[in-house]
Amino acid sequence: MSIPVLKFDAVIVGAGGAGLRSAIQLSEAGLKTAVLSKVFPTRSHTVAAQGGVAASLGNSEEDHWTWHMYDTVKGSDWLGDQDAIEFMCKKANEVVVELEHYGMPFDRTDNGKIYQRPFGGHMSNFGEKPVRRSCAAADRTGHAMLHAMYQRNVKANTQFFVEWMALDLIRDVDGAVIGVTAMEMETGQIVIFHARAVIFATGGAGRIYHSSTNAFINTGDGLGMAARAGIPLEDMEFWQFHPTGVAGAGVLITEGVRGEGGILRNSSKERFMERYAPNAKDLASRDVVARAMATEIKEGRGCGVNKDYVLLDITHLDPATIMKRLPGIREISIQFAGVDPIKEPIPVVPTCHYQMGGIPTNYFGRVVVPQGDSMSVEIPGFYAAGECACASVHGANRLGTNSLLDLLVFGKSAGDSAVADLKSGLAHRDLPKNAADFSLARVDAINNRKGGASVFEARQAIARTMQDHAGVFRFGDMLKKGAAQILEVEKQAKSLEIKDKSQVWNTARIEALETENLIEVAKATMISAEARKESRGAHVRDDAPDTPEFPNGRNDKEWLKHTLFYSADNSIKYKGVNLQPLSVETVALKTRSY
Amino acid sequence: MSKRMVQFSIYRYDPDKDDAPYMQDITVELEPTDRKLLDALTRLKAKDETLSYRRSCREGVCGSDAMNINGKNGLACLQDIDDLKQPVVLRPLPGLPVIRDLIVDMTQFFKQYHSIKPYLINNDPAPERERLQSPEDREELNGLYECILCACCSTSCPSFWWNPDKFVGPAGLLAAYRFIADTRDQATNERLDDLEDPYRLFRCHTIMNCVDVCPKGLNPTQAIGKIKDMMVRRAV
Numbered sequence: 056m057s058i059p060v061l062k063f064d065a066v067i068v069g070a071g072g073a074g075l076r077s078a079i080q081l082s083e084a085g086l087k088t089a090v091l092s093k094v095f096p097t098r099s100h101t102v103a104a105q106g107g108v109a110a111s112l113g114n115s116e117e118d119h120w121t122w123h124m125y126d127t128v129k130g131s132d133w134l135g136d137q138d139a140i141e142f143m144c145k146k147a148n149e150v151v152v153e154l155e156h157y158g159m160p161f162d163r164t165d166n167g168k169i170y171q172r173p174f175g176g177h178m179s180n181f182g183e184k185p186v187r188r189s190c191a192a193a194d195r196t197g198h199a200m201l202h203a204m205y206q207r208n209v210k211a212n213t214q215f216f217v218e219w220m221a222l223d224l225i226r227d228v229d230g231a232v233i234g235v236t237a238m239e240m241e242t243g244q245i246v247i248f249h250a251r252a253v254i255f256a257t258g259g260a261g262r263i264y265h266s267s268t269n270a271f272i273n274t275g276d277g278l279g280m281a282a283r284a285g286i287p288l289e290d291m292e293f294w295q296f297h298p299t300g301v302a303g304a305g306v307l308i309t310e311g312v313r314g315e316g317g318i319l320r321n322s323s324k325e326r327f328m329e330r331y332a333p334n335a336k337d338l339a340s341r342d343v344v345a346r347a348m349a350t351e352i353k354e355g356r357g358c359g360v361n362k363d364y365v366l367l368d369i370t371h372l373d374p375a376t377i378m379k380r381l382p383g384i385r386e387i388s389i390q391f392a393g394v395d396p397i398k399e400p401i402p403v404v405p406t407c408h409y410q411m412g413g414i415p416t417n418y419f420g421r422v423v424v425p426q427g428d429s430m431s432v433e434i435p436g437f438y439a440a441g442e443c444a445c446a447s448v449h450g451a452n453r454l455g456t457n458s459l460l461d462l463l464v465f466g467k468s469a470g471d472s473a474v475a476d477l478k479s480g481l482a483h484r485d486l487p488k489n490a491a492d493f494s495l496a497r498v499d500a501i502n503n504r505k506g507g508a509s510v511f512e513a514r515q516a517i518a519r520t521m522q523d524h525a526g527v528f529r530f531g532d533m534l535k536k537g538a539a540q541i542l543e544v545e546k547q548a549k550s551l552e553i554k555d556k557s558q559v560w561n562t563a564r565i566e567a568l569e570t571e572n573l574i575e576v577a578k579a580t581m582i583s584a585e586a587r588k589e590s591r592g593a594h595v596r597d598d599a600p601d602t603p604e605f606p607n608g609r610n611d612k613e614w615l616k617h618t619l620f621y622s623a624d625n626s627i628k629y630k631g632v633n634l635q636p637l638s639v640e641t642v643a644l645k646t647r648s649y
Numbered sequence: 650m651s652k653r654m655v656q657f658s659i660y661r662y663d664p665d666k667d668d669a670p671y672m673q674d675i676t677v678e679l680e681p682t683d684r685k686l687l688d689a690l691t692r693l694k695a696k697d698e699t700l701s702y703r704r705s706c707r708e709g710v711c712g713s714d715a716m717n718i719n720g721k722n723g724l725a726c727l728q729d730i731d732d733l734k735q736p737v738v739l740r741p742l743p744g745l746p747v748i749r750d751l752i753v754d755m756t757q758f759f760k761q762y763h764s765i766k767p768y769l770i771n772n773d774p775a776p777e778r779e780r781l782q783s784p785e786d787r788e789e790l791n792g793l794y795e796c797i798l799c800a801c802c803s804t805s806c807p808s809f810w811w812n813p814d815k816f817v818g819p820a821g822l823l824a825a826y827r828f829i830a831d832t833r834d835q836a837t838n839e840r841l842d843d844l845e846d847p848y849r850l851f852r853c854h855t856i857m858n859c860v861d862v863c864p865k866g867l868n869p870t871q872a873i874g875k876i877k878d879m880m881v882r883r884a885v
Contacts, residue, residue, distance in 0.1 A: 094703075094705055094711070094713060095713075095755070095759070095798070097711070097712070097797070097798055098705050098706070098711040098712060098713050099711075100705070100706065100711075102706065102710050102711050102797075103706050103708065103710050103711070112779075151779075152777070152778055152779050153775075155779040155780060156769075156771075156775050156779075156780065157768075157769060158768060158769030158828075158831065158833065158834075160787065160790045160794045160831075161779070161787075162784075162787060163781075163782050163783065163784045163786075163787045164784075165784060166781070167781030167782050167783050167784075168778075168779060168781065169779050192794075195710075195795065198710055198795070198797070199794060202794070203769075206767050206768035206769070207768060209763055209766075209767060209768055210766075210768040241748055270705040270706040270707065270711065271704055271705050271706075271707065272705045303682055304684070306707075306708045307708075383710075386709070387708060387709075390708075390709065390727055391684070391708070509698075510698065511694075511695040511698070553698065554698055554699065555698050555699040557663050557665040557666060557699070557749070558665055559663060559664055559665045559748065559749045560701050560748055560749040560750075560752050561701075562694075562698075562701045562702075563698040563699065566698075
């Protein structure tokens, strides 16, 4: 069967923040670039980011990138690589200012500069007190940003393939990445994109959990493709549970609400965060706040008939502030919680939000894997940025507003690296004859299998298994059970049957293909979590409790290292954390408290 | 809790197997937590996976799941199911070619959006820091930049139905005014020149369907009025 081949200098998979940012670099450098996306670019999940993007612009008070770096390392519970963290924090002002020049409608201070608000874990003077570092466009920062970057790409004449789903990576005998297979959703046509450089910007996979702030499209497609191509996934045990998802609906309520003065309260109206984080209170790091909320609920101080949520209170704020700074939140609360936050507090619960791990990269956005004696060898032609990548700047816990910064900085840096490589002679490598066979067989099996599992049931099984075994608090025996169970679910998820046989916009088939990606992420998460016998950041287990020897359950002697999970044989390798920044001194290991 | 059954009548068409479109009558049982039309569609799809529609964020910011709901355009994820008269009649957005079921071909819609040069034009050398803009000037962009390109407005506009290739339509014109109103943009004159045309702008007859259906509460008619005002003021 002959498959059409489209030839480009570069192919970018994903048109969210990271993909659009790298596309700007490639298009403006005059390279022939294709951007593939399952959805029209402005429908990518970056659109849902609310509270802001971090940069130490210092527009309202003194700030420094070194303070931002300290907060990010501390936030990561020292699992973040300090070279990448320095790179990101130092670049923040540059990329945010560029975005403003693209036309991003940031809110403004009285003197016309970009408006900044406080956010969780962002402090001045190395942890002293909250600082205004989050650059915001009301509570629609992601929307404003994504549209501004799409618009810049329209100006740069970037070529988009809208509603195309990438299926698999194509590697040659040397392991170099030379393209992807992809399916046009409207026609079911499968095509080979043959490229000199492939950038993954495919976002996260928050849909592995039952309760998630994530969009339906967040199914970890890039991670699935990487895993199937023999590339390990890094630090997948670390998932951020955002403190404030709307109870029941899962829809996100930005931390910016607390940045503007919102307070979390339990059933006796107590501001309970004062007990857990006496200094930062409601603006402590997300993992800390989420655990505090879960503890309140577990100990019977939750609200409502089932005592299963807490309240986010902004009734004390000036309604004018709410209308000006948090208009989207008010809409969401009315729509999804049935309460007007001007009058009543919002019911919230910790909800799966962000994947700290991903495809291993260095701070140039180049994908790196263990090979021979080295733990970090670059794969020729392969780059990744944004939530699908692990640079690693977020380590064991991401700070709010650092995700939008991550996708700007590393989207740009992956784009720059690809441009540099292309200009210095990175060539098209020959396509193997069987380049598309693996994808064709996969799609064929889904089209024709009889007596397999339904997509709906397989997805439910993944989401329930993850939710029940690898949540905010983790338990040794549950992780063990979860690891066994997810391997059973994997069999189900890899033997799907669909009833829809149409070639035209076959959403059942798309969802089946997504499910094969979700299971790769779920499996990596569960097995990596079971293996890590300590508590760190968002990964907290009962059998690694807080002791004088291991404060907060963190064990730096044995576990100050990154997990690398290989799907083919479910094995794990570990690589050291880079504690050496580029130009400043190491942020020394310390017990984390807020 | 008693069972919640909801009756639907849904436009179905799969060009791969159907000679012509038809309306499918189907009933679905909802769970107590199902609140929005999109929740019901998810249940329906679990029952009949051939039902095709776009969806993503499920919170009204991505603009994927626009459709015609009981005769009015809206987003499935923001529509309360209990507010709908039954049978709930679902059709694809009117005026655009149907690809399959509730999925329309949006090429023409985006072509019009792209035609207004939807990006900031400022030819001064980029300063080292942000360009300054007063809070009052920034306020001018409120009600403009929040558009999610769902196409509810343009596909409810009779002028757009008749001339989708020549009339920019409410979404595109809202975007045009978003840049005209931006104090950082230097292309106001070119933008007005481009729209000074019997079709591109002046096919708007202030029918105001766009305002009526916008799920974000935006007002394209007002933006169009402001563009027209600027043209008049420019002419005198």
